[in-house]
Amino acid sequence: MNPTELIIKKRDGKKLSKVEIHFFLTEYLRGNISDYQMSAMLMAIILIGMDFDETYWLTQEYIESGKVIKFENTNSRFIDKHSTGGVGDKVSIVLAPIAAECGISVPMISGKGLGHTGGTLDKLESIPGFQTQISLNRFKELVLQNGFAVISQSEEIVPADRRIYALRDVTGTVESIPLMTASIMSKKIASGIDGLIIDLKVGNGAFIRDMDTAKKLAESLSKIGAKFDKKVKILFTNMDSPLGTCVGNSLEIIECIEFLKGNYDEDLKEVTFALLAEMLIMAGIIENNNQAEKMIIQTIKSGKALQRFAKFVELQGGNPDIVNNYSIFGEAKYSLSIIAETEGYVKDINSREIGWAMIDVGAGRKVLTDKIDYTSGLKLSKKVGDYVKKDEVLGKLFYNNGKGEMVAERIKKSYLFCTEQIQEKSKILGRY
Numbered sequence: 001m002n003p004t005e006l007i008i009k010k011r012d013g014k015k016l017s018k019v020e021i022h023f024f025l026t027e028y029l030r031g032n033i034s035d036y037q038m039s040a041m042l043m044a045i046i047l048i049g050m051d052f053d054e055t056y057w058l059t060q061e062y063i064e065s066g067k068v069i070k071f072e073n074t075n076s077r078f079i080d081k082h083s084t085g086g087v088g089d090k091v092s093i094v095l096a097p098i099a100a101e102c103g104i105s106v107p108m109i110s111g112k113g114l115g116h117t118g119g120t121l122d123k124l125e126s127i128p129g130f131q132t133q134i135s136l137n138r139f140k141e142l143v144l145q146n147g148f149a150v151i152s153q154s155e156e157i158v159p160a161d162r163r164i165y166a167l168r169d170v171t172g173t174v175e176s177i178p179l180m181t182a183s184i185m186s187k188k189i190a191s192g193i194d195g196l197i198i199d200l201k202v203g204n205g206a207f208i209r210d211m212d213t214a215k216k217l218a219e220s221l222s223k224i225g226a227k228f229d230k231k232v233k234i235l236f237t238n239m240d241s242p243l244g245t246c247v248g249n250s251l252e253i254i255e256c257i258e259f260l261k262g263n264y265d266e267d268l269k270e271v272t273f274a275l276l277a278e279m280l281i282m283a284g285i286i287e288n289n290n291q292a293e294k295m296i297i298q299t300i301k302s303g304k305a306l307q308r309f310a311k312f313v314e315l316q317g318g319n320p321d322i323v324n325n326y327s328i329f330g331e332a333k334y335s336l337s338i339i340a341e342t343e344g345y346v347k348d349i350n351s352r353e354i355g356w357a358m359i360d361v362g363a364g365r366k367v368l369t370d371k372i373d374y375t376s377g378l379k380l381s382k383k384v385g386d387y388v389k390k391d392e393v394l395g396k397l398f399y400n401n402g403k404g405e406m407v408a409e410r411i412k413k414s415y416l417f418c419t420e421q422i423q424e425k426s427k428i429l430g431r432y
């Protein structure tokens with residue numbers, strides 16, 4: 001088989017066979033198909049799409065590119081949560097210790113930043129010493145010992161997603177239903193879970209911008225889940241403006257620690273609690289959202305979720321003292337306040353713009369080999385619905401390169417104002 005012929009076949013709108021998908025993936029992983037050929041194939045898939053069979057075969061290839069974890073001789077309920085990607089989306093990091101404290105085992109295989117969105121792994125790696133590349137045996141031990149652990153795709157587990165995810169990040173090839181389905185479901189199926197809750201983000205800062213496309217992705221994710229005998233529940237959540245108050249790696253971890261201390265941003269709380277409620281219901285631990293809320297608040301108030309988070313950091317090589325001493329993260333050399341030029345109610349904060357602006361200050365990658373600047377980022381003081389007076393501070397930018405002024409301007413322009421008070425809207429847009 002010739003890889004170029006297969007790229008042309010997909011480009012021209014034809015269906016690839018199981019054998020052809022197998023050939024393309026395995027030869028890519030063996031180094032016989034180059035990154036530029038894979039990038040061309042990914043772009044063809046973005047533009048043409050794949051039908052259900054192709055998506056299923058692709059997911060299978062991703063899973064079979066590595067090992068599949070099995071948790072044996074245990075009565076634990078293995079349920080994970082995954083997000084389709086957003087700006088300021090730190091939900092996994094606060095949710096996992098709470099879920100573990102409530103009795104769910106969460107074996108989480110996550111990703112780095114993708115396109116304009118941040119990645120759970122990059123955020124966690126901003127903790128000095130924290131390791132996301134650990135052996136599968138150790139990963140299993142950690143999940144059983146502390147209730148949750150977070151690792152990266154590796155040569156051992158979903159290596160196909162590890163390589164292709166990194167390519168998609170820098171080649172504009174994220175927004176595809178079959179590629180997102182294979183990437184998300186392969187990681188989750190390989191991690192040995194029984195069930196999965198998906199936070200399907202919709203809006204200008206998400207990869208999926210409208211509800212019609214969101215429903216198609218939800219159908220694809222849930223049909224693939226069913227093929228592999230996994231329960232899948234999906235929440236559609238709004239990603240028009242950044243989630244929480246911080247965007248950028250170490251700043252987001254600090255926000256997570258504050259959340260686990262009970263200092264919640266309301267939007268982050270709403271999304272996190274709704275996803276946790278679905279996990280607890282799926283695990284059979286509680287029956288409804290009211291019970292979930294009580295249990296979650298109690299778990300946070302007791303301090304046990306924070307303790308579990310600190311233990312998790314320590315077990316994965318990081319410094320657990322970060323929960324009480326934020327100076328361990330280090331600080332960006334420069335900061336700039338972003339000042340409002342008009343007054344009014346904040347109508348919108350274009351989170352896609354904020355996401356790309358953060359990449360300009362090094363909080364994400366432009367090319368495969370870029371190193372992340374963990375301390376750069378943005379702290380928002382004004383969010384959608386807030387009233388802002390002229391010359392008030394909208395937010396503060398932290399950075400280490402020479403792009404501060406330009407990025408601050410970009411952030412300022414991402415704010416949209418109006419004169420009328422805004423009706424508060426739920427971040428939860430629906431369920432599937």
Ligand code: URA
Pocket residue numbers: 083084085111114174179180181183184187
């Ligand atoms: N998250 C993933 O793991 N993969 C995608 O393709 C998008 C979000």
